[in-house]
Amino acid sequence: MRRTVYFDNAATSYPKPAAVVRAVTEALRTAGNPGRGSHRLAETAAELVYDCRAVAAEMFGAEPERVVFTAGATHALNAAVKGLAEPGCHILIDNYAHNAALRPVAALASAGLAEYDVYDADGDEERVLANIVQKLRPTTRLLIATHQSNICSHILPIGSIGRLCREYGIHLIVDAAQSAGHLTVDLRTMNITALCVPGHKGLFGPMGVGMLISAPNVTYKTIFEGGAGIHSLDAAMPEELPERLEAGTLPLPAIAGLLAGIRYVRQTGLQEICLHECTLTSVLTGRLREISGVTLYGESVGSVVGFNVAGYSPAEVGAHLASRGICVRTGYHCAPLAHRTVGSFENGSVRVSVSHLNRMTEIDRLVNAVHDLQK
Numbered sequence: 001m002r003r004t005v006y007f008d009n010a011a012t013s014y015p016k017p018a019a020v021v022r023a024v025t026e027a028l029r030t031a032g033n034p035g036r037g038s039h040r041l042a043e044t045a046a047e048l049v050y051d052c053r054a055v056a057a058e059m060f061g062a063e064p065e066r067v068v069f070t071a072g073a074t075h076a077l078n079a080a081v082k083g084l085a086e087p088g089c090h091i092l093i094d095n096y097a098h099n100a101a102l103r104p105v106a107a108l109a110s111a112g113l114a115e116y117d118v119y120d121a122d123g124d125e126e127r128v129l130a131n132i133v134q135k136l137r138p139t140t141r142l143l144i145a146t147h148q149s150n151i152c153s154h155i156l157p158i159g160s161i162g163r164l165c166r167e168y169g170i171h172l173i174v175d176a177a178q179s180a181g182h183l184t185v186d187l188r189t190m191n192i193t194a195l196c197v198p199g200h201k202g203l204f205g206p207m208g209v210g211m212l213i214s215a216p217n218v219t220y221k222t223i224f225e226g227g228a229g230i231h232s233l234d235a236a237m238p239e240e241l242p243e244r245l246e247a248g249t250l251p252l253p254a255i256a257g258l259l260a261g262i263r264y265v266r267q268t269g270l271q272e273i274c275l276h277e278c279t280l281t282s283v284l285t286g287r288l289r290e291i292s293g294v295t296l297y298g299e300s301v302g303s304v305v306g307f308n309v310a311g312y313s314p315a316e317v318g319a320h321l322a323s324r325g326i327c328v329r330t331g332y333h334c335a336p337l338a339h340r341t342v343g344s345f346e347n348g349s350v351r352v353s354v355s356h357l358n359r360m361t362e363i364d365r366l367v368n369a370v371h372d373l374q375k
């Protein structure tokens with residue numbers, strides 16, 4: 001029996017490092033509810049939560065109290081978009097956006113609370129900035145940017161977009177679902193207002209946790225209300241972060257796993273991870289390009305490769321690869337705008353997404369399996 005090859009890391013990273021598995025188990029054995037008591041078990045939990053805020057803050061260029069735990073990137077994007085939008089404001093969103101960003105914006109628009117436009121994030125940095133400027137209105141308050149697309153490694157120039165947003169007094173919300181743990185992301189140097197991060201993808205944590213990490217002095221309307229462990233006699237949510245956006249019990253075992261995952265990424269080194277992933281995907285795209293009938297999508301090199309094979313639907317290619325023990329994702333990947341942008345809207349595509357744990361021999365197996373489709 002050949003070893004399974006896992007190329008679905010954009011959905012969730014697998015396998016999780018042993019330290020992450022140990023940390024989750026240990027938290028279940030030793031920790032109580034953080035912020036809900038002064039006994040030892042509650043204090044152990046509170047320390048874990050603080051440690052995770054601190055390492056995440058250091059990694060992403062923020063202060064620990066600006067790290068809010070969410071259920072995932074989708075929750076973080078909803079909290080950021082709905083928490084920062086002002087009634088009647090105009091929002092810009094890029095043409096690679098995932099439904100996790102698009103749908104909260106569309107929901108505000110259909111409730112008559114905001115208007116939005118999609119900006120073209122293709123081409124070089126200058127062109128992307130020009131496209132944004134062209135769509136700006138006096139009422140534009142939010143700009144959403146997908147750092148790395150989840151269908152094809154298209155990477156947006158976040159630093160330059162951040163400078164532009166600062167110049168125009170616009171909040172920049174970054175969907176870092178496919179960049180956190182893969183590429184450098186820094187709130188301070190990139191002028192990011194709100195960074196939306198999943199814990200279970202590039203940071204190697206468990207599913208069920210993510211983060212909304214904010215710049216100083218940003219205030220949010222709440223989308224959930226409930227117990228926050230402080231100011232318990234007030235009917236209103238506390239004003240201060242992180243408690244303002246953390247109603248209810250935090251997913252402590254998942255946070256403990258995320259802490260171990262972030263430490264693992266930092267020990268391995270982001271540059272090392274990025275270099276290895278980009279080497280794998282550039283070899284993969286080069287070799288797929290040589291196979292007749294293969295269409296590749298996207299221009300940038302990152303951790304995601306999207307393609308189709310003439311004569312086969314994406315689902316057929318996925319099933320063929322699965323029969324060889326190779327796990328990929330097929331279809332629309334919740335990103336209709338991105339498929340319109342790259343020209344795969346009709347049927348979607350096959351997505352190969354790597355982590356630094358993948359090996360070149362696994363790329364060989366994938367390429368050989370795609371070759372075999374043409375025989």
Ligand code: PLP
Pocket residue numbers: 010011071072073074075098100101146148149150175177178197198199210
């Ligand atoms: N944004 C992008 C670009 C994604 O790829 C995903 C998930 O695949 C999300 C947002 C949603 O992330 P989560 O699963 O953590 O809610």
